[in-house]
C-alpha cells in the first residue's frame with residue numbers, strides 16, 4: 293500500500309492469471325510494486341488429461357485482487373490496466389455466455405486449459421498435413437495449442453458446444469474483452485497459439501485442410517479478425533460495468549494483453565544490467581533468455597531475424613518485444629512436477645508437519661534439510677546415483693514429443709525425509725538439464741545466449757535458481773521485483789495509457805536487476821557427467837518403446 297505521503301504519481305494495475313492463482317499489483321512508473329494480492333482459482337480434471345477452468349470464476353478472482361490492490365489510493369492516479377494470462381481456450385456462445393467444454397454439459401467449466409492433452413488424435417492429424425504454418429511452431433504443432441482443441445470440440449461436442457459457439461478466446465483476450473467490450477485479439481495470442489502470421493494474417497488453406505473450414509467461412513469472426521499489438525489501448529477503455537466489478541474508474545486505458553510467459557519476458561528482459569559483471573552488458577538484448585518458471589517453464593529468446601529451431605515454438609514476429617522475432621522453448625510441467633514428486637512421497641506428511649512447526653514453506657524446509665545432509669560436499673552432489681527425466685507430461689521442447697514419460701533411476705527402499713529431499717533435488721536438477729537442452733537447441737540454430745533472466749513462482753526457490761546457473765553454466769538474473777510477470781502486465785497498462793512512447797521504453801524504465809546468481813564453475817565436471825546420464829535416459833526410454841512395439 294503506498295504511504296499517505298507518497299508523491300502524487302501515475303500508477304498502473306497489472307493482472308496476471310496463472311494456472312493456480314490470479315495475482316494483481318499496483319505498480320508505479322519505475323516498475324515498483326506498491327501493492328500485491330493473490331487469489332487461488334479452481335481447476336477441474338474430469339478425466340485424465342482433461343483440464344478445465346471457469347471464465348466466470350477467473351473474472352471474479354480478477355475483481356477481488358484488483359479491488360484489494362487499489363484500496364486506499366486516489367483512483368485518479370491510476371492511468372492504465374494490463375492483463376496477462378495462461379493460453380487457455382475460453383468458449384462463449386453468440387450472446388457471450390459460457391458453453392460447456394465437457395461431456396457432462398457443465399457450462400460453468402467453459403475453459404480448456406493450456407495443459408489439457410485431450411486433443412492428441414487431432415494434433416496428430418494436423419501434424420500429418422505438414423502444412424507450411426507448422427514451420428512457425430518449431431515444425432510440430434503442440435497439443436497445447438488452440439487448433440487441435442477446436443477440432444476436438446467440433447468432433448466431440450458438436451451440438452452442445454461447437455454449433456452454439458459464437459466466440460473462442462485465448463484467456464488473455466477474454467479478459468481484455470471483459471474489461472472493454474472490444475473483441476479484438478492480441479497479436480501475441482493469435483501468433484503464438486492460433487497460427488496467425490503477423491505479416492500474412494490467417495492462412496485459409498490451413499483451416500480448410502484440418503477440417504475447420506467453418507471458421508474461414510465466417511471470416512474468422514469467432515476466433516478474431518481484428519488483431520492488435522500488445523499494449524495497444526482498446527476501444528474507450530474500461531467499461532462502466534467492468535469498472536464497477538474491478539473497483540477502478542471507468543474509461544481508464546486497457547491494453548491489448550499478453551500470454552503470461554510473454555508478460556514475464558517483458559518484465560525482465562529489458563533491464564539495465566550495467567555494473568553487475570554480466571556478459572550481456574553492452575551486448576544486444578538478443579543475448580538474454582527470459583525463463584518464466586511457474587506451473588510450467590517457458591524459455592523466451594528474441595532475434596532480429598527469424599530463427600527456425602526444430603522443436604522450439606516460433607519464430608513469432610512481434611509476439612513479445614515489438615520488432616523482434618521470438619522463439620519460445622518450454623517444459624510443460626516444472627512447478628507442477630516438483631509439487632507432484634514432493635506431495636506424492638511417503639514422507640510428505642512429516643515434511644508438512646516439520647515445515648509448519650518452523651513456519652517455513654515446504655521448499656524452504658527441504659532446502660535447509662539438504663544443507664544439513666550434504667555435509668562438506670556441494671549440495672548438488674547428493675544425487676550422484678539418482679537421476680530423473682522430467683517429461684511426466686510429455687516433452688514440449690526441443691523434442692516436441694508428447695508421448696515421452698517421466699523416469700527415475702536410483703530408487704532405494706528408504707522412504708524418509710532424507711530420501712524425499714534428495715528426490716526433490718534430483719527433480720529440480722532434471723528441470724535445469726531440460727533448460728540446458730533447450731538452450732543448446734536454440735544455440736545450434738543460431739541464437740547466442742549468455743545470460744538467463746528468471747522469474748515466476750520458482751524464482752522464489754534459491755535451490756532452483758542456483759541449479760539453473762550451475763547446470764547451464766550461465767549467470768541467472770533475478771529482478772528487483774519478485775513478481776516480474778505483474779511488472780510485465782503493468783508495462784502493458786503503462787503503454788496503453790500513453791505514458792511511454794513504446795514497449796521498449798517502458799521495459800527499460802520498469803524492469804530492474806535485483807540479484808545475480810553466478811554458476812559454481814568448480815562443479816561443472818560433475819554436472820556435465822550428470823547431463824550425459826540425462827541424455828541417456830531419453831535415449832533408453834525410446835529404446836524401451838521400440839522394444840515393446842516390436843514383435
Ligand SMILES: Nc1ncnc2c1ncn2[C@@H]1O[C@H](COP(=O)(O)OP(=O)(O)O)[C@@H](O)[C@H]1O
Nearest residue numbers: 310311312313586587627655748749750752753
Ligand atoms: N516460495 C516458494 N518457494 C519455492 N517454490 C515456490 C514458492 N512459491 C511457489 N513456488 C513454486 O512455484 C510454482 C507456482 O508458480 P506460479 O508462478 O505461482 O504458478 P502459475 O503462474 O502457474 O500459477 C509452484 O508449483 C511451486 O512449485
Ligand SMILES: O=C(CO)[C@H](O)[C@H](O)COP(=O)(O)O
Nearest residue numbers: 310311378379553586587588
Ligand atoms: O504455454 C505457455 C506460454 O506460452 C504457458 O506454459 C502457459 O501459459 C502456462 O503458464 P504458467 O506455467 O505460468 O501457469
